[in-house]
Amino acid sequence: MKPHYISFISLIFSLVNSLPAPAQPRPLTMQSAVRLALEKNRDLQVATLETAKATEKIREARSYALPTVSASAQYLYFPLKQVSFLPGSFVGLGENDLATFRVGGSNAFLGGVAVSQPLFQAGIGSGIRAAQLLENASAEERNEVRASVVTEVKKAYLDVLITQAQLRLQQQSLVRNEQAMKDARSLLAQGRASRVDTLRAFVSVENLRPEIIRLTNQVEITKTVLKRTMGLDEREIVDLQDSLHYDSGAFVAPGADAFLDAVQARPEVHRLELTEKLNREQIALQTAERAPKLSAIGLLQAQAQANHLRLDHYNWPLSSYIGLQLNVPIFSGFRTVSRIQQAVISRQQSETQLLNLKEVVRAQVKISLSNVEESRLRIATQQQTVTVAELGYRITRDRWKQGIASRLDLSDAELSLTQAKSNYLQAIYDYLTATVELDKVLGHTAF
Known part of the structure; x- marks a missing residue:
């Protein structure tokens, strides 16, 4: 072999070896997705920085007592x-x-x-207490963002799972319809089926392809939403390890005191309680402006x-x-009086907001429990429906091959089977989503 050929081949090998290796998909379970989100989610990072800023306000408030x-x-x-x-x-x-x-x-x-x-200086003590309450309220707000991130990531993860499951379901339907089209062509060659049956089978196959294309694209969209919610780079490839699964024994219904437990656990309630106390300190702080x-x-x-x-x-x-x-202080143009009244009104607002939030929590608990129970009943019903639809499809397919049933009967049976499986998947998705929402409502999103 000539030397310049050897040099050319060596150059080709070096170029191939220098190409970047394809990115490896990141395996993701729902739990690992939540852990990553708690590390990388930017909204949570902003809330954490806000808490750090509130901590510095305590130092600022204490500095007024120093020389x-x-x-x-x-x-x-x-x-x-x-x-x-x-x-x-x-x-x-x-x-x-x-x-x-x-x-x-x-x-x-x-x-x-x-x-x-x-x-x-009468306002120094109130200022320090107000800063401490603000820090605690900021920490509860961070917990509120944390709970929202956990819920959003789980829902986004479930969105990917349901879309992937729907795509697989349509692909299975395509396989059944393609097999039916082959059978129709075979029967047409034997003179046991009409050309219309073959055309109907072809149309059924082609009608499924646009839906498969749509769902394939939707899978990528839902993955993009999941990665954005987690704080991952959009170009990163993820591979979801979990699947839509229903475990009838996994759900434990909350007790009769679910509302009281939710009120005690929800960070939104804690934040408003602290805000109400903070507004009381603001009243004392503004009143202290009148003191020498x-x-x-x-x-x-x-x-x-x-x-x-x-x-x-x-x-x-x-x-x-x-x-x-x-x-x-003798006269300040009524500024101090106005500020005191503003603080009083803010306290009244926070009290009203707290009462309203507790009523909202009560309604959310009731609605979430109802949604979980309703989806569980739908799952039980759809399990039976899928079994019956599978049996009906097999019987209709055998009857069609024997020339007893029409091609339209087979199409209806296949459509009923696909719809039954789709409804079953949707019921499982609704159940899992409802349990995620119930955990948030009850304040059980700690991770």
Whole structure:
């Protein structure tokens, strides 16, 4: 073999080896999908950051009880020096005359350190308690988002499963209809069936293909929704490991106190309870604005002036003071009164929202239990229907092959079988979705 041929083949092999390996599908169970979502879901990440921000507000509220220390420095240049006025008698002028003197240097430096320590400020305690309540409310809001993420991921996972199952069901129907078309052609060749039966079988087969195309595309759409809900890259390939399965013994009906348990477990209820307490603290915080504020203050200051900028020749005399500062609010244009009333109205709103939410929870529990029970009854009914439809299809197919039944009878039997299986799958999907929703309603979405 010639050398340039060997080089060409080596180049081809190197190019093939350099191609990226095809992405491996990520196997996903429902539980692993939920775990990934709790790590990667962006809404949950935002809620977690909001909780961290609320934690910093506690530090901010506590800082109002700590001393404030500030340093300042100032440089001034006087093109015209400062003027001082003295009685004219000091320089031989009349009693009613004033003498003016320009004092100081052209350059002035001033620097100091000021300290202020609150001694009495009624709103500090309320501010700290309000910040702590806000942190707790933010944590409950994060739990609320967490519960929603868990529910949304499970529902999206079930959406993929039901679409895949419907696609398989239509593919099975296509196989049955293709077999029926082959049988019709065989019977036509034997003179035992008409050309119309063959045409009907062909039309039945072709009518199924658009639905299979639609469902194939819908599978990809539902997977995209699942990946977005989980926070995965849309280009990642996922392979779902679970299937639509009904276990009649897995469901445990909640007790008579389901509503009370839901109220105690739901993060939305906890958040509104904390919000109501927070609004009460806001009332106390705004009321405290009417109270006097007492602070200890102090200042250490150095200053110097001269007509030149040779700082090593400057004198820097120090001055200082310490004292108490009292601030008594007298009139603020009704701003404080308005803020107190706003806080009172906010508290009333939160109380009303809390009562309304409890009634909503009561209704949700009742509706969710009803949906679970209704879907369980449908599953039991559809199981029998599928069995009967399968038997009816086999009998009709055998009768058609014998020339006793018509092609239309066979088409009706096949359609009834497909519809019965589809209804059964839908009942299982509705049951699983209803149990997921019931878990959220009862506050059982911890993971």
